[in-house]
Each structure stands twice: as structure tokens, then as C-alpha cells.
Amino acid sequence: MKLATIGVGNAGSKLVDRMVEFESETNRNLCRHVHAINTARTDLAKPEYIPEERRVLVGDTNQKSKGHGVGGDVEIGAEVMSADIDELRRAFDDIEIHNVDAILVAAGLGGGTGSGGGPVVIDALQEMYDEPVYALGVLPGEYEGGRPALNAARSLQSFVNKTDNFIGFDNDAWRARDQTIEEGYEEMNRELAARIVTLLAAGETDDSEVAENAMDSSDIIRTLNTDGVSSIGYAATAVDAGPQGLLDKWGGGGTDEDSLDDASQATKIKALVRRATNSRLTLPCEVSSAERVLVVLSGPPGEFSRKGIESARQWLEQEAQTVEVLVGDDPRERSSQLAAAVLLSNVSDAPRIDAIQNQAVDAQEQIAQQRAEREDKINDLITDENDDLDPVV
Incomplete structure (x- = not known):
């Protein structure tokens, strides 16, 4: 199979970077086109294998981002990506679509750029091309808290509804307790890259021997067409x-x-x-x-x-x-x-998704309750006890 592979946000871009590294190490030729898209300028400097000309910064003129990310806010992530949609389309014009079988969009669903901007990127790609669009999404661990779970639960619906298939990766199932967060993420990225490349690179044209029981790209596409x-x-x-x-x-x-x-x-x-x-x-x-x-x-x-x-x-x-x-x-x-x-x-039976949804519902209720309580406290702070004073305007 031949892919155009696009990483959205920090987690998605790192995954694509590891995929390119793994295919290079194992003499494969899966990722015929790569892009990294981010709202944070510093994160775009991290990839080692994605060419600099394939790295796209969005939101650098947006007052809510200014090139420093979206602070884990899924709404701002979607807003910033939508505002720069013309720039994204120009970047995607470079995809030699005749040379790819499908498009893969990778993103972490717990933050703001990947979870909010990913669906916007998918919409743009589907408007431009007829090839299948798949998603590779990383689900946040329970230890990451309620806000990432809420982002993931909301974003998951969009990713699944918009793509031809959503391949999930659960941080909770892979993070070792004795690892630092950075070590854990790096190992998980390598593990996921090995799986994705081994699976999807089958059947691509290179100098390897012809398979006796050949796995063609059409077989992979048919299996994912669910x-x-x-x-x-x-x-x-x-x-x-x-x-x-x-x-x-x-x-x-x-x-x-x-x-x-x-x-x-x-x-x-x-x-x-x-x-x-x-x-x-x-x-x-x-x-x-x-x-x-x-x-x-x-x-x-x-x-x-x-x-x-x-x-x-x-x-x-x-x-x-x-x-x-x-x-x-x-x-x-x-x-x-x-x-x-x-x-x-x-x-149809993935317990971790059910757990994230439950955690997200609890987080949403807690956020609403905290907001209401804070509004009451602020109102008590600025008004007198008997409410005898009126504002100026």
C-alpha cells in the first residue's frame, strides 16, 4: 500500500516521524507523502525525518494561538485550523494523489490541536480527493485527567464518523509504571509505528520478492472499508x-x-x-x-x-x-x-472507549458545576451584602 501520511498536532507528527524512520530502517516504502501540521512552532521543530518544507504552522496570526499552541482547548484547535483552511489546501495540493492508495491522518485525541483540528483536516482532504481517508488516533490515559478524556470522547465521534476507518491506540494499555512520561511516549510511538508500517506496507512496489500469498493493497483497503x-x-x-x-x-x-x-x-x-x-x-x-x-x-x-x-x-x-x-x-x-x-x-467491544466516555461525562458535569460555583463566588465578591449598589452602566 502507498500512503499520504499527515500528522496533526504534536502526538500525530511524532507518530508520522517514527513511521518514516521505521520504514527507512526496514527498507520499506509506505509513506510516499508526509506532512506535519501544528499550532505550536516549537513542536514543529521536533520531527527528525519529516522534511522542513512539509511542516505547516497554522494559527500563527490568530490571537488565541499566535504560534504557541491552543492550550489543550479543542474548540480553539478547530477554530484555528478552520481559519487557515486555505493554507492547508495549498499544502495538500502537493500530494501526488496518483501515487497513493489512501490517506492516513494521525493525531492525539487528548490535546487541542489534534482532537480539534484533526476533523477539519479530514474534511479538507475529503473535499479534495476521492481516496480513502483513515485515522490513527491516540487515546489519552486515565491518569491524564478529565479534560483530555472529554476532548477524546468528543473528538472520537468526529474522527469515526468522518473517516473510512479509525485505528485506535490506548495509552493506558502501553505505558509502563517505571517509565517517565517522555520515555513512555517514545516507546509507544515506536511500537505503534512498527505495527502500522508492517501492516500497511504490504503489497507496495519495491525491490522485495513477489509474495506467494500476496497481500495486495486492495485487500487492505477492503478490510478497512468497514x-x-x-x-x-x-x-x-x-x-x-x-x-x-x-x-x-x-x-x-x-x-x-x-x-x-x-x-x-x-x-x-x-x-x-x-x-x-x-x-x-x-x-x-x-x-x-x-x-x-x-x-x-x-x-x-x-x-x-x-x-x-x-x-x-x-x-x-x-x-x-x-x-x-x-x-x-x-x-x-x-x-x-x-x-x-x-x-x-x-x-464493537472496546472497554477503554466506554471508560473514556464515562470519564468524559463526569468531567463535563464537574466543569459545569465548577463554572457555576465560580460565577456565584465572583458575583458575591463584587456586589454588596444587601445589593443596595447599582453598576454605573
Whole structure:
């Protein structure tokens, strides 16, 4: 698949940056076009792999932003992005749409720029192009508080309703307690980049070997053509005793024997797919609630097994309770690992989303109560006890 990839806000831009890094490290060619869009000038300086000419600052002349961000305010984020919509359209004119299969918009839903501006960006893209538009959204952790949860709950509705598919990532499921916030975010970005690129890069035209069970971009598009919310599982294992620097950086683990007979290879394939499905999903969900499932096996072609692929597909049909299961391979001759990425498309049972909605409702009620109480206190402060005094005008 070939993508135009657009990061909105700080979290979204960092994700796109990590995706470009990972595809470069693994000899892939997924992101044919990249953009970073932000309301904060300092955040636009952070990407390492997104070219400077592809970084767009919006709101620098807006009195509520002035190039310093929107302070986590989702309404201002939408307002600033809408005010600069002509500048965004000019930037998107550079997309060589004939060279991409779909557009991916990445954003964090807890802040103001991504959650408020993301839907505006999606509207602009859909007005300009007919290609599918997908969203990659990061849900805030419960520890981040009520305001980010409220932003996320409101923004999630817009992202899901406007896009062809929304791929969710839950911070709560991935943040380790012994990590600093910055360390946690960096690791989560790498984990998510590995999953997204491994899954969506299958079938793109490059110098890799043609797959025996080819996963074409049309298969990925069909699986994502369900609307709704999706989640990704991933597992990887080493296939030789060579240098492990890349595996250490991007995930994976374990070692394999140099050669395995076909039965053992088939067993390994099925076990890897099961581990990917039952591991930490990007968005924890009930596997049986998925409408469609797609699996991409990526690695040296000698590691693939037709029996293993068929066995994994049959197992997934039982687990997901659907016959809409596609399994294909993505040969990577020089890869030192065998990886499985599992896409669960249009899931209907994701407890974390329910939890965010409940937290958001509580936060909204608390904000309204606090506002009313503060207005009463201010009124008591500026008026006399018996209300004998009148204002001048």
C-alpha cells in the first residue's frame, strides 16, 4: 500500500516521524507523502525525518494561538485550523494523489490541536480527493485527567464518523509504571509505528520478492472499508543469530533454529499469529467483535509456510467468529525477523472507549458545576451584602 501520511498536532507528527524512520530502517516504502501540521512552532521543530518544507504552522496570526499552541482547548484547535483552511489546501495540493492508495491522518485525541483540528483536516482532504481517508488516533490515559478524556470522547465521534476507518491506540494499555512520561511516549510511538508500517506496507512496489500469498493493497483497503474502530496486534521473532540492534529498537525477541521442517514451520506461523492476536492490542478489544480480520506475515520468504498460513486463518475464523479473514505474506529478503501484524477491523467491544466516555461525562458535569460555583463566588465578591449598589452602566 502507498500512503499520504499527515500528522496533526504534536502526538500525530511524532507518530508520522517514527513511521518514516521505521520504514527507512526496514527498507520499506509506505509513506510516499508526509506532512506535519501544528499550532505550536516549537513542536514543529521536533520531527527528525519529516522534511522542513512539509511542516505547516497554522494559527500563527490568530490571537488565541499566535504560534504557541491552543492550550489543550479543542474548540480553539478547530477554530484555528478552520481559519487557515486555505493554507492547508495549498499544502495538500502537493500530494501526488496518483501515487497513493489512501490517506492516513494521525493525531492525539487528548490535546487541542489534534482532537480539534484533526476533523477539519479530514474534511479538507475529503473535499479534495476521492481516496480513502483513515485515522490513527491516540487515546489519552486515565491518569491524564478529565479534560483530555472529554476532548477524546468528543473528538472520537468526529474522527469515526468522518473517516473510512479509525485505528485506535490506548495509552493506558502501553505505558509502563517505571517509565517517565517522555520515555513512555517514545516507546509507544515506536511500537505503534512498527505495527502500522508492517501492516500497511504490504503489497507496495519495491525491490522485495513477489509474495506467494500476496497481500495486495486492495485487500487492505477492503478490510478497512468497514467504517468504525479498529485495533492492531503484533508479534515478531528473530530468524537468525545476526546483529539484533534493529530488533532491540523496534520490538521482537526470541531466536529460531536455522532450519525447520515444514510441520515445525507451520506450527511457528500459527503460534506467531496467535501471539499477535492475544498480545497487547493497540486498542484492547474483544476479538470476536471484529467484522473483518487481516493478517500480514513479514520476513524472509524461506520462513513462510502455506500450511501455517492456512492453519492461522482457520484459527482466526474461529476466534473472530467471521469468515472475513485474509492472510498474506510480505517477503523481506534481508529481514532478520519474522513478524505478524493482525488487523481487527470494526470492533464493537472496546472497554477503554466506554471508560473514556464515562470519564468524559463526569468531567463535563464537574466543569459545569465548577463554572457555576465560580460565577456565584465572583458575583458575591463584587456586589454588596444587601445589593443596595447599582453598576454605573
